[in-house]
Amino acid sequence: MDNIAGKKSSLTWVVNISAAALVILWLIPTLGLFISSFRTADQISSSGWWNAMFPTEQTVQLRTAPPSDQKQEGDLWVIEGELFDQPTTISSWGSSSRAVSAYAPGETADLRGGEQLTVTENGAYRFTSPEEMSGSRGQRVFVTTTVPPQFTLENYNQILINPQSDEGMAKAFFNTLTVTIPATIIPILVAAFAAYALAWMDFPGRALLIAAIVGLLVVPLQLALIPLLKLHNDIGIGKGYVGVWLAHTAFGMPLAIYLLRNYMAGLPRDIIENARVDGATEFQIFVKIILPLSFPALASFAIFQFLWTWNDLLVALVFLIDATGETTVMTRQIVELLGTRGGNWEILATSAFISITVPLIVFFSMQRYLVRGLLAGSVK
Amino acid sequence: MHPALQGLITIFLGVGGCLAYFSLSNLLLDTVICPARGPNAGRNINRANMIRPWLFLFPAVFVLTLYLAYPVYETLRLSLTERMPGGGSQWVGFSNYAQMAAEPKFWEAMRNNILWLIVVPAASTAFGLLAAQLTDRIKWGNIAKSIIFMPMAISFVGAAVIWKLVYDARPLEQGQIGILNAIYLGLGGTDPQAWLTTPFWNNFFLMAVLIWIQTGFAMVILSAALRGIPEETIEAAIVDGASPLQIFFKIKVPQIMSTIVVVWTTITIVVLKVFDIVFAMTNGQWETQVLANYMYDKLFRANDWGVGSASAMIIMLLVTPILVWNVHNARKEMR
Numbered sequence: 001m002d003n004i005a006g007k008k009s010s011l012t013w014v015v016n017i018s019a020a021a022l023v024i025l026w027l028i029p030t031l032g033l034f035i036s037s038f039r040t041a042d043q044i045s046s047s048g049w050w051n052a053m054f055p056t057e058q059t060v061q062l063r064t065a066p067p068s069d070q071k072q073e074g075d076l077w078v079i080e081g082e083l084f085d086q087p088t089t090i091s092s093w094g095s096s097s098r099a100v101s102a103y104a105p106g107e108t109a110d111l112r113g114g115e116q117l118t119v120t121e122n123g124a125y126r127f128t129s130p131e132e133m134s135g136s137r138g139q140r141v142f143v144t145t146t147v148p149p150q151f152t153l154e155n156y157n158q159i160l161i162n163p164q165s166d167e168g169m170a171k172a173f174f175n176t177l178t179v180t181i182p183a184t185i186i187p188i189l190v191a192a193f194a195a196y197a198l199a200w201m202d203f204p205g206r207a208l209l210i211a212a213i214v215g216l217l218v219v220p221l222q223l224a225l226i227p228l229l230k231l232h233n234d235i236g237i238g239k240g241y242v243g244v245w246l247a248h249t250a251f252g253m254p255l256a257i258y259l260l261r262n263y264m265a266g267l268p269r270d271i272i273e274n275a276r277v278d279g280a281t282e283f284q285i286f287v288k289i290i291l292p293l294s295f296p297a298l299a300s301f302a303i304f305q306f307l308w309t310w311n312d313l314l315v316a317l318v319f320l321i322d323a324t325g326e327t328t329v330m331t332r333q334i335v336e337l338l339g340t341r342g343g344n345w346e347i348l349a350t351s352a353f354i355s356i357t358v359p360l361i362v363f364f365s366m367q368r369y370l371v372r373g374l375l376a377g378s379v380k
Numbered sequence: 381m382h383p384a385l386q387g388l389i390t391i392f393l394g395v396g397g398c399l400a401y402f403s404l405s406n407l408l409l410d411t412v413i414c415p416a417r418g419p420n421a422g423r424n425i426n427r428a429n430m431i432r433p434w435l436f437l438f439p440a441v442f443v444l445t446l447y448l449a450y451p452v453y454e455t456l457r458l459s460l461t462e463r464m465p466g467g468g469s470q471w472v473g474f475s476n477y478a479q480m481a482a483e484p485k486f487w488e489a490m491r492n493n494i495l496w497l498i499v500v501p502a503a504s505t506a507f508g509l510l511a512a513q514l515t516d517r518i519k520w521g522n523i524a525k526s527i528i529f530m531p532m533a534i535s536f537v538g539a540a541v542i543w544k545l546v547y548d549a550r551p552l553e554q555g556q557i558g559i560l561n562a563i564y565l566g567l568g569g570t571d572p573q574a575w576l577t578t579p580f581w582n583n584f585f586l587m588a589v590l591i592w593i594q595t596g597f598a599m600v601i602l603s604a605a606l607r608g609i610p611e612e613t614i615e616a617a618i619v620d621g622a623s624p625l626q627i628f629f630k631i632k633v634p635q636i637m638s639t640i641v642v643v644w645t646t647i648t649i650v651v652l653k654v655f656d657i658v659f660a661m662t663n664g665q666w667e668t669q670v671l672a673n674y675m676y677d678k679l680f681r682a683n684d685w686g687v688g689s690a691s692a693m694i695i696m697l698l699v700t701p702i703l704v705w706n707v708h709n710a711r712k713e714m715r
Contacts, residue, residue: 011624012517019514019524022507026528026592029542032559036545048557049545178387186394193402194440203433207714209441214710216448218703220653222675222692224447226685227454231446241386245394250447253440282432283406311535313656318680331537335660338541345545345557352541356534363533367526374597375604 036349038151044345058147059100064127064138076128083123093119093143100142155350169351172333183248183309184302191256196286199264216254225318244320252305262376263297300373303366307359330355405435459689476686489674492583501647503591508598512606529596536656543589547575579667589657598643605639645702652698671695
């Protein structure tokens with residue numbers, strides 16, 4: 001449209017660059033967590049994740065072999081060996097923490113009491129002393145090496161597969177699934193019948209009911225916590241899966257009815273009236289005509305409900321997780337880790353990423369329905 | 381019983397139960413209660429058609445009443461009573477509200493909530509509008525949209541972890557691992573900032589998380605609205621020599637104003653209920669308390685149902701204008 005005015009080229013550049021800036025800004029936080037989950041604890045704490053792609057300089061403190069390995073060569077006592085197990089190239093080295101890269105590879109350092117230390121490029125060293133060395137530990141050596149970018153799956157292995165892991169994420173993953181699937185499927189059917197009645201049946205009070213549902217859409221679920229917890233305790237459900245399924249079913253209901261009613265009301269009247277004329281009962285019309293035709297709306301609600309129940313923390317805290325913590329869900333587990341393992345980013349990043357992977361897969365594979373649902377739910 | 385098995389049985393019972401209820405109740409209505417034959421066939425058909433909607437509606441209405449309508453009443457009642465030792469409760473009028481109003485923590489939560497209510501919907505809508513306008517005009521717009529929309533799928537807790545890493549602060553001698561501090565130092569800052577523990581400003585760093593999540597939502601809806609604008613209006617403006625900025629603010633924005641209002645109110649409601657982000661990132665410390673977290677503290681940490689319910693009622697009170705407005709609009713539309 002704007003190219004009519006003939007200033008397309010300059011504007012297009014501005015638009016492209018601004019859009020790219022916005023996208024990068026939105027992507028960076030998630031990217032940071034994603035990359036961190038593939039790094040070891042040392043890597044995360046020694047350099048920012050944005051450095052993970054590039055080789056990094058790392059200074060480590062090592063020791064030569066202990067004096068018990070010394071050999072006498074003429075009038076010198078000598079310790080020789082390799083600093084590294086695997087082939088490594090060092091860029092500089094030093095013998096004190098105040099000057100960690102005082103010497104180039106191959107140079108010889110003069111230490112106290114006539115001792116001399118030489119470290120070559122591949123980490124081989126020769127430590128000599130005019131007198132017999134004593135003590136139990138070897139001479140300290142600081143070496144600076146260039147480490148190529150390295151990524152590991154160890155964090156995932158540790159948290160999901162290792163049976164000794166104490167983060168409980170594997171269990172929480174299955175608990176979350178157990179909460180989510182029934183809580184997604186059950187409300188759909190209940191809501192679909194109600195939506196059909198509200199869309200295609202005429203009865204007194206219909207308009208009032210629809211208005212009530214629109215109102216309930218925004219009632220904060222915070223109000224429901226204590227009254228329902230009391231109710232659950234009174235009827236013997238207590239805290240557990242049944243309670244959380246019921247709660248999620250109910251909390252998802254207004255949106256489900258609202259979305260489905262709007263969609264069903266837009267279906268062609270002819271189809272339904274023809275079926276009525278042909279003698280189909282309302283139940284048959286619903287099951288055989290309305291339900292299949294409403295698939296897009298059903299799918300979009302299912303995605304909403306899935307994302308909402310999977311990502312939920314509050315409802316699970318109140319209605320599900322009891323003192324034993326056996327039924328903990330992932331969101332709760334991550335909050336726990338934030339408290340107890342606040343500095344262990346490898347555990348936090350990996351756990352968080354495990355919990356957001358499933359919603360992201362659902363999101364990217366069913367984005368079309370999600371967008372359609374959003375539009376039906378709010379644009380008026 | 382293993383929970384997964386329990387889950388499968390629940391799905392089976394839930395779905396099967398629903399289907400059984402709907403088909404059997406309809407069958408019962410058609411064949412036993414109001415059979416469409418015999419001398420009263422006509423009257424029976426009419427009767428059946430009167431009853432049937434309620435058969436379809438009953439489970440949903442039952443669940444809604446019990447789980448959403450009744451709690452509003454019950455919370456109101458609880459907020460006006462006090463639990464007695466050994467069970468039972470006593471009517472105390474507004475003393476829970478008075479007690480709450482005397483707490484500085486409550487006013488801190490109110491202040492922060494108002495800040496959230498001003499900043500988050502405004503910023504999300506503005507960013508959403510910007511993103512919609514930008515992505516609609518470029519070739520890779522759909523990919524850009526997906527990426528900006530993606531945080532919608534991420535839980536508030538996951539987002540809290542993501543942003544805690546962004547905000548991470550370490551002493552100056554060590555390398556920074558939080559990108560915000562790295563940028564801050566790179567731009568000439570002298571000391572790494574502890575973004576989340578600096579009172580007042582930390583609220584804005586928490587808000588950034590919700591803005592990051594909600595912008596995608598605003599973008600998707602506003603982008604659809606922008607595409608719905610009749611092209612003639614824009615072409616006419618171009619012919620009249622309007623600049624791109626004028627077209628945007630004077631032609632496009634006024635035409636999608638009603639959608640902007642819908643987006644704004646929807647995000648406002650999300651803000652009022654915001655709990656997870658504060659709970660996971662600061663838990664209301666360092667003056668970041670918000671109403672929903674204050675309420676959780678009262679209900680489940682202090683075990684004070686009276687004050688907890690009173691603060692829940694405050695949230696309800698703040699939602700009410702939007703509720704009335706939504707219902708009003710829905711009714712207007714149905715006529």
